[in-house]
Amino acid sequence: MASKRLATTATAALLSTLGTIGTVACAASSGESAPAAGSTVNSTVNSTLSGPSASPLSSSAADTRARPGAPGIGDSDFPTDGNGGYDVDHYLLKLGYTPSAKHLAGTARIEARATQHLASFNLDLSGFTVSRVTVDGRPARFDRAGSELTVTPAESIPNDATFAVDVTYAGEPKPVRNSSNLGTYGFIPTQDGAFVTGQPNGAKTWFPSNDHPADKARYDFELTVPAGLTALANGELVGEPKTAGGRTTFRWRESHPMASYLATMTLGRFEVLQGKTPGGLKNLAAVDPIFRGSLRRLYDVSGKVTDYWSTLFGPYPFSSTGGVVDDFPAGYALENQTKPMYGGFAPDEDIIAHELAHQWFGDSLSIKRWKDLWLNEGFATYAEWLWSEHEGRATTEQLFRRHYAAAVGDPIWSYAPGRARPEDLFNNSVYTRGGMTLHALRQRIGDQAFFKLLKQWVATHKYGSVTTPEFIAMAEKISGKNLEALFDAWLFTAEKPSTW
Template sequence: MRAPHRWRRPAVTVAATLTALTLGTGIASAGQDGWGRPTPGSDGGGDSYYPQDGNGGYDVSDYDLKVTYAPDSHQLTGLQTVYARATQSLSSFNLDLKGLTVDSVKVNGLPAKFSRTGDHELVITPRFPLLRGLPFRAEIAYHGIPQAIEDPNLGANGWQYAKSGGAFVAGEPKSATTWYPVNDTPLDKARFHLAITVPDEWGVISNGREKGTYKTAAGTTHVWSEDTPAVPYMTTVAIDKWTFDKRQRADGTPIVSAFAPGTPDSTKQADARLPEILDFLESKFGKYPVDAAGGIYLAEPIGFSLETLSRPIYSGRAGNVSTIVHENAHQWYGDTVAVDHWKDVCLNECFASYATWLWSQAKDGQDLDARYLKTVAAASDQFWAGKLYDMGPGNEFTYVYSKGPVMLHALSKYLGQAAFDQVLKTWNGLHHNGNASMQEFQHYCEAVGHKDLQGFFDAWIYGNGKPAPEYLYPGDLKPANG
C-alpha cells in the first residue's frame, strides 16, 4: 500500500527558505546534508501499460484549480495550484497536460522555465532546485479549447461537449490531462478543490461537497471540494442546465445528484434508491469511505458510465439500479482503494460487477449458485481465454465484467463464505485511501482463510484457461450433470 502523505499546505515563506538553502550552502553541500544532488524527476509513473502517464520525484497532496469556461466558444482559462512534496531533490519535474497552451509557471512564487515534450509532458524547471522531503507549490496558468482523447474501444475520454452546449469530463484510464495539469497516475492521489466560473444560466456539479457560489464579472463561480484523496481520472466537472436533487444519508453525508434536461423519470426513480443502495453496499464492504455521494446523469449516450469519486457519472439512458450499484461499489473497490498498476484492474471491475450479483440476491431473491452454474455451463472457449490479470493495454475493460464476478463467486466457495465475507468487508480498511495489487489481495485472502490459494488464483486469475474441476466446482457447487 502506498498511503498518501499528509502535510499542511506550504506557506509563502517556502520560496525564501529554499533560496537560502540553495544559495547559502550550494548543491554539493546539500548532497552532503543528505538531500542528494538534484536531478530531473522521471517523465513517467512506471505503469507497464502506460509508462508515460504520471511522473516521478514528488507526491501531490492537493490540487487547487480555478477555471473559467465559456460554453459558447468552448474556451477554458485555468490557474492550477499544485501542492506537493519532493521525494527526491529535483532540478526539474513534469506534469501531464494534453493540448492546452501554458501561459506561465511559478514554483514557490518565483517564475519558472517550462517546455512541452511528447504527447502531454509539461517540463518545469524551477529557479532553485527542490530539495528532497520539502514541500513546494507550483502554479500553472493556461488556456485553450479542451479536446477529448479518442479510445478505440470506449470512444471519447476526458473533456467532452454536450449537445445542450454544456460540457462534462469522463474517462478511464486517463481524462484529467485534457483540462488541467496533473500527475496522471493512480499512485498519486490528492485532494481536489475546484472553483469554476460559467455564465449565470449554466449549472455546475463536481466531486465532493458544494462550498457555495458567488457572482463575478464573468458569471457565477461554483466552488466544490473533494477531501477524499482522488486518483486523477476520478475527478470530474459537468456543466449543463441541470435539475438538482439534494439529500442526506442518515449519517449526514450529503447526496447531490444532477439530471440533464430530458432525463427520464425512470432514471430519477432509480437514483432515488441511492441511500438504500449505499446502505446495502456498506453492509457488504464496510463503512462508506467517501465524504459525499450522488450522481451525474448525462443526456449523451457515451460508451460507459464511470465511478468518478463520490459522484459517478452516468451515460444517457444508463441510469438504472444495476448500473448505480456497480458504480457506487467502486467507491470502495477502485476509488478509495485504487490499483497499483492497470494490470490489477480486476480489483476494481470484478468486485463492482459482483456487487450487482449480491444486490440481485438480496433484493430480488436470485439464487447465485444457480446463476453461477448456468453461466459456467454456457461459457465459451473465448470466455475461458479471457484474462483477469495482466490482460494487456487496451484490454482492461473486457472480461473483468463477465468472467470477473463468476471468479469471485467461485472464490467465495473455495475460501469459505465466512472468510470471503470478512475479506470483502475489511479490504477497504486495510488499504484505505491507498493502492493495492492482485498479489496483495491473494495474500490477504490466504491470511484470512488460513488457506493456500495459489492454485485457485493460477486457475482463475493469473492463467487464462478453463479451471480444473476442483476450482470450477468448489464447496457445494456441483456441475449440472453431477
C-alpha cells in the first residue's frame, strides 16, 4: 500500500473536481465485525438439511479423531483473521453485482487440503445471507458468528485430504471503516460500480476465504455486471467478455499464488489501454473517464517501471502488469496483484514505482505475519528512492540523509518498524524507517552484496511467505558479516540510531 501521505494532494484536488462535476462516489455503511471474546454467539443454522448429514450422530461428530479447525490462522495481532486446519489451493468466484441495488450474489468454490483431521472448519465472511454450503457436493451444516462461517461437513475430512467447498450467498457488501490509519477498505460500492482493495483483511467483505496472507492460492473469477460496465480482476482475461440479457460476464485468471487481500473485482466505467511493455510483458491500464488524461501516462510508466525492476529484483513474477485508477477518493493506492489500484487520483511516477515494487515484495513474497509489514512497505519505499536515482533526481543517499535529519523527538524514531503494531499498521516509520534500514544495510555490506541479496531473497522465496529473521539470516550469509547490531538499531529500537 502506498503511504497515504503520498496521495493527499492529489485526493484533495480530485474532491474539488468531483464537487464541481457532482459525481462523488458513495460508499455503503460499515461492515460487520467479529464479536469480542466471551460475547454471545448469534448462530444461523441451515434448516433445510435432512437425513444423515443433519444428524447429531453423523460420522463427523462421532469420529473422535477429528477436531475443529482453529477460527484463526495464528497471527496474534489479528487473532480472528484466517483459519486453521486447511490450506487453500484455488478459489473460483462466480459473482454478479448490480451497482444500482448494491447487490452481490453468487457462489464461491474453495478447493483446499486438510492439514489436520477436520470435524469442522471456518471461512471468513462478513455480512451476506448464506443459503447453501456443500462439501464435495454433499450438503453441510453451517453456522454464522460475527465474521466466521463455520462449516461442518457430512463426514469428517482426513488429514492431507483434498476437498471442495461451495458457498452460495447474496447481499449488500459492506466495506470496513476503520478509525485508525487503515481507512476504508474491502468491497466499496461506488456510483457506477465498486472499488475493491482488501488490505489487511477485507476479502471477507465480498467472498468467503482464508483471509490472511499466510494462505495464498490461485484464483479464477467469473464476474457478471450490467452491460456497458467493465469488471477488472487479477491476472489475465480468459476469452472475450460475453453479453446476454443486458449483462456482461468477464472471466479472469490469476494462475500464480495470491494473498486474499490482493484479490479484486473492481468494476465500473473504464477506459482501457492494453498492449505490452518494451520488454514484452502484457500491460493493461484502466482509468475512470474522469482521469482519461492520465491513461497513456499510467500505461507507459507502469511498463517502464516493471521492466526496470526486473533488472534489479529479478524476473517479473507474474504474467501481466499495469494499473487501475478509479474515482473513489480512497486517498491511497494498493498493490493488487498484477493490477495496482489508485483510489481517486492519478499517480505520479514514485507511487507507481512503489506499487509495482510490491509485485515482488508483498505479492510474490508475502509476509507470514502482519508484524513483519516492513518487509513489504520498507522495500517498496526504498524502491521509490531507487527509481528517483534512476531517473536522475535525488539519489538514495540524499533521500536517506534527508529523512535521517529528522530531530530526535520526531515520531519516526519512537516507532520501531520491525514490529508493526496492529492498531497503527501503516505508520510512517514502517515505510520510511523501513526503507532507511535497507539503505543502512547497503552502506554496511556494499552494493555488490546488497543487490545480490535482493535478487536472491526474491528468487529463494518466490510465491512463498517470509519473515524478518529469514531476511536477516540471508543478509548475514551473503555479506559474511554479523548484522545483529544494525538490524537491532534500525528495526527494533525505538530511538534514533547513532551508529550501525
